[in-house]
Amino acid sequence: MEKMKDWYKDAVVYQIYPRSFCDSNGDGIGDIRGIISKLDYLKELGVNTVWISPCYQSPNGDNGYDISDFQAIGPEYGDLEDFKVLVEEMHKRGIRLLMDLVVNHTSEEHIWFQEALKGKDNPYRDYYIWRDPVNDGPPNKWGMGDPGGSNWIYDEASGQYYLHLGYRMQPDLNWDNPKVRDEIANMINWWFDLGVDGFRCDVINLISKDFDAPEGGGNGPNLHKYLHELHERCFGPHNAMTVGEVWDLEPEESLMLTAPEREELTLAFQFEHMRVGRVDAKRFFIGEFDPHKFVEMLAKWQHGLNGKGWNALCFENHDQPRSLNRFGSPQKYRRESAKLLATLLYCMQGTPFIYQGQELGTINPVFHSLYESVDCEANNIERYLVENFGMEDTLRRFSFDSRDCARVPMAWDDSYNGGFTEGKPWIKLNDFYADINAKNELAAKDGVYAFYKELFSVRASKKTLLRGEFELLKNEGGAVIYRRYLEGEKDIYVVLNYSDNKIKCDIPKGEIILSSYNRTKLAPKLKLEPWEALVIEA
Ligand code: TEU
Ligand code: CA
16 A cells, blocks of 8 residues: 555554454454454544554453564454454555554563563573662562562572563563564564564653663663664665654654654654643542643644654553543533543644544443453552542542453444444443444544544645644633644634533634534634534635
């Protein structure tokens, strides 16, 4: 499928968490054939790129982010023949495919790690990061403060520790070993040869370690060297879209990874706005959400990358709870706030990323018991939360902020299991699936899916929205107004009432090109409805 040089700037990316998207064979687990059956639903929405979370062979300690064979499809998802059909069916529809590149670590069950455990002389030993004990303990204090504990695991057989910056079942690869870099580059090109168009790059800033850092361990001295090497050997020759998952960077640091002249990645997620509403940015610690602080952070990144890089526009993914519960009004104004958040985000400069179900205004499930929670990250912290806050409050925190909030199955209709599976689902269903599902949203006259579809259609037709610059004009008292502008094109204004109240505000003159309340004409002193979103072309 021919690709323009900067095709990633016109991408509209839909993230699929394959385990929970659509089950075609009744085993309760989503699979590739299930994805194929829903490609027209995605095409209709206006999606032209799909990012699939890992569907490789994995023991699923971290639901596929612990890979035991980078070049094998996990049998629960299907096989390589199914995958080839998926690529063909996607490309037939003008949909490109990003796979998840999880190469900071492997599963402990990967053959390389099993070999490395055999001893210090094993040829795979240096595929991982081993250190001798220091004062009879771990080499440093990394991870000591985290719920999961030290990032070092002691291997009795060899008397050494090995590093895992992620979860216990994910030993870190040693990227300083050129053999590792060769293995990964060859694997990436193998997927390109199968027709893959790019990658989402998992915790990619961890692949080079900064061993002088007191915590965290990523952003090491060779990060840019290794990424540039991958660009030269893999990404560049295939004109690939690559989006890095990186945390805690400032715009100028992100540009070091994504500015075109760097020849490393094409864009990177930034998550600074995702921390608003959490105490000290910590998951499960619920704080006050300030919509204007939230908008301010988004504006910071619009200005920070403008003209130099490109934003990944993202409110949801498989690690984040539903955005309506965090940033919207999940009960009283569910559809209205879903439309406001979509307009706020996707009229900005950058590439839209939509997580499965977001286009339906999906809200979080409710966790009634710890047994309903399966995520390893939640499992690591549940004891601490129960001991310090009690069971009821722990379940409240899980229902607000657990990664499982995004991982309960997609609801296709109000039939048995929400149309996700004919079998027993691998995880609980969303408590609200009988009401909030694709069938109901597509049938509703004010459905969220139809609004997303209209939004992406308007967006694709306006160069000002696709390439224009950004200026925040108002961000207070519930009112948010920003301008997009491009030389030779009409200005476009986004006007939002980010509140439960009706508010009066000065509305820019022009023609309405999108309205979440189906408004057709403007008045100078308009009263905006609660959570109303308006897009006006001057
Ligand atoms: O996420 C890494 C990551 O940053 C999140 O897990 C985050 O640290 C955590 O949710 C903070 O509360 C990537 C994948 O997206 C995630 O699903 C994997 O669990 C992780 O890497 C390890 O591969
Ligand atoms: Ca299945």
